[in-house]
Amino acid sequence: MSDSRPFEATKKGGPGKQLFFRKYLGCSIVTICGLFMIALTVSIGAFLIFKGMGTFARYGHSVFEFLFSSDWSPMDSGTKNGGGVGAAIYICGSLLTCGLALLIAAPFSLAAAIFITEISPKLGAHLIQPAVEIFVGIPSVVYGWVGLTVLVPFIRDTFHAPMGGYSVLAAAIVLSVMIFPTITTVAADSIRSVPVMYREAAYGLGSTRWQTIYRVVVPAAAPGIITGIVLGLSRAFGKALAVAMVIGKTRAFPAGLLYPTNNLTAAIAADMGNSADGGEQNLALWSMALLLFLISILFIVVIHGVGKKKEGMVE
Amino acid sequence: MKKFLNLVLSAAMVMALLAGCGSSGTTTQAPASSAASTPASAPTEQTSSVSGTVTASGSSALQPLAQAAADAFNSANPDCSVTVNGGGSGTGLKNVSEGSVDIGNSDVFAEEKLDASAAAGLVDHEVCTITMAPIVNKDLGVANLTKQQLIDIFSAKTTNWKDVGGPDLAILLVTRPTSSGTRALFKTWALDGTEEASNQSLETDDSGTLLQTVESNKGAIGYVALSYLVNNADVQTVSIDGVAPTLENTYNGTYPVWGYEHMYTKGDGSEAAQAFIKYMMSDEFAPSIESMGYGASSKMSTQAVSSHNK
Numbered sequence: 001m002s003d004s005r006p007f008e009a010t011k012k013g014g015p016g017k018q019l020f021f022r023k024y025l026g027c028s029i030v031t032i033c034g035l036f037m038i039a040l041t042v043s044i045g046a047f048l049i050f051k052g053m054g055t056f057a058r059y060g061h062s063v064f065e066f067l068f069s070s071d072w073s074p075m076d077s078g079t080k081n082g083g084g085v086g087a088a089i090y091i092c093g094s095l096l097t098c099g100l101a102l103l104i105a106a107p108f109s110l111a112a113a114i115f116i117t118e119i120s121p122k123l124g125a126h127l128i129q130p131a132v133e134i135f136v137g138i139p140s141v142v143y144g145w146v147g148l149t150v151l152v153p154f155i156r157d158t159f160h161a162p163m164g165g166y167s168v169l170a171a172a173i174v175l176s177v178m179i180f181p182t183i184t185t186v187a188a189d190s191i192r193s194v195p196v197m198y199r200e201a202a203y204g205l206g207s208t209r210w211q212t213i214y215r216v217v218v219p220a221a222a223p224g225i226i227t228g229i230v231l232g233l234s235r236a237f238g239k240a241l242a243v244a245m246v247i248g249k250t251r252a253f254p255a256g257l258l259y260p261t262n263n264l265t266a267a268i269a270a271d272m273g274n275s276a277d278g279g280e281q282n283l284a285l286w287s288m289a290l291l292l293f294l295i296s297i298l299f300i301v302v303i304h305g306v307g308k309k310k311e312g313m314v315e
Numbered sequence: 316m317k318k319f320l321n322l323v324l325s326a327a328m329v330m331a332l333l334a335g336c337g338s339s340g341t342t343t344q345a346p347a348s349s350a351a352s353t354p355a356s357a358p359t360e361q362t363s364s365v366s367g368t369v370t371a372s373g374s375s376a377l378q379p380l381a382q383a384a385a386d387a388f389n390s391a392n393p394d395c396s397v398t399v400n401g402g403g404s405g406t407g408l409k410n411v412s413e414g415s416v417d418i419g420n421s422d423v424f425a426e427e428k429l430d431a432s433a434a435a436g437l438v439d440h441e442v443c444t445i446t447m448a449p450i451v452n453k454d455l456g457v458a459n460l461t462k463q464q465l466i467d468i469f470s471a472k473t474t475n476w477k478d479v480g481g482p483d484l485a486i487l488l489v490t491r492p493t494s495s496g497t498r499a500l501f502k503t504w505a506l507d508g509t510e511e512a513s514n515q516s517l518e519t520d521d522s523g524t525l526l527q528t529v530e531s532n533k534g535a536i537g538y539v540a541l542s543y544l545v546n547n548a549d550v551q552t553v554s555i556d557g558v559a560p561t562l563e564n565t566y567n568g569t570y571p572v573w574g575y576e577h578m579y580t581k582g583d584g585s586e587a588a589q590a591f592i593k594y595m596m597s598d599e600f601a602p603s604i605e606s607m608g609y610g611a612s613s614k615m616s617t618q619a620v621s622s623h624n625k
Contacts, residue, residue, distance in 0.1 A: 076405075076428070076493065076494050153531065156532075162485065163487055163517060164487050164517060164528065164531075164532045164535065166517055244520065245524075248517045248518070249492075249517060249518035249519070250513070250514065250515065250516060250517055250518065251513040251514050251518070252513075252514035252515065260517060262518070269520070270492045270518065270520050271492050271493070271494050273402050273403035273405065273406050274403035274404060274405045274406070274492065274494035274495055274496070275405050275494045276405050276408075276409070276428040276429065276494075277405065277409040281493075281494065
């Protein structure tokens, strides 16, 4: 639409004026909403940084102590100082459970994605894809409850786990069930978007279906699959309730897969409400929240980096 | 015509939403009565003339009792409405000192969680007492422990039940977070201030989960307030030095593991808040307190009270 038309139309009055009005009204509403979302994200980040820095600024602890020391005993009162804020146990617990969950979920997800797109597209579209999407819809507290009532006793009885079955293994299994749909959906999408000519070229060169899949299609879809995996990992990091119910929340490094431990999200969920506001424990928990936020940002940056590489590779 | 219909339906929907925003009194609709709720009806007589709204938040241990009292108070005083929330003792104290709620429920004294100046402005009402009992699995077979045995178990010096007269089974410690009021009470009065072995115990967010963990693991031991054991026969309470954890023993001072439940108000609080707290501490409500597993403050013997004055 050229600029002159609205002006001419408004001179005459009538429908042109309405068009002019609607165009700018619509644009400005959309712009305001977009800017508001950006402002909201930035302000959440700023708030977390402000609160999280309190541990280091007000109580004088060092970042090194926070990240690498395992002595977690902060003072829970308005002003007292002098406790330890070593969050190494929690960081290790988060990394261990999420890494293990990824190891369990990724092969299954990749296999499911290949099955849906290559081996049996009809069955995939009608049966398996909806089933995977139902997984996403189940609230995570339900996963935690099923884990608590079914998985934990099972681990206790079958593997003779020493502390009631609450363990890193239970948390990893629950997390892997929760991130499975994410990875599957993204991987299936990226496999579908591999150009048909790649497959046709492979068949033309005489490869079997399986050879086409694992030599041509999956490597071509690799950036998208990696994006899906990193997305799943970032989701796993943030799960609080389901993990808290099965991980046992013991403040120690796990002696093995069958031993309980604690992780960042469960610690925040358990202690934030009870701790004295502005006290050392409260601010240390905020620092944990800041750490989680920074890790999420890191994952998003990685995803964008991998995505850019994909654009460079394909065409 | 269609536009007009849309407008009418939207207005009806918005009004339906706003109707839900009124206070949740059990009888009359809130908006009309809260407009008339200001000093007009002075609560010279306790029943039926108190009006206003009271909000309370804080301890999850006190929450069931506060909720029961709120329900009874609301039906006795239709012009008044009391809402009770949880959030933990720390949250309750912080909210009441900021003025965002009228009453802050707490398992511990305000001085322990707030700094001195904030705590000085709060008035403490010790509405009831709460007794903590150690619990074990029903199939374990241990019903009595000496205090020293209890301390050794919770500090992980003893790790097998056979060392204290039970079967040959590893001890599984179940506990609460360090900021929990329940844990603080247990530590002070049952463990004589000894720190629990947090690196060898399972931590549960709330007493309900703790109960369930003890019920399903044969070698588990934990502690919980008596209010959770009222209708529960699935766990076994443990006597300390031969004294069973019951309300009677708390009253006569032989069982030491108890604490006051505090309701803090900022200054004296509003009239409605004062009336509510008065109701909670009255003889009218005392039978409900006991039937829910809490102890009535008025029944505590002087012997019991003096044993807790440090």
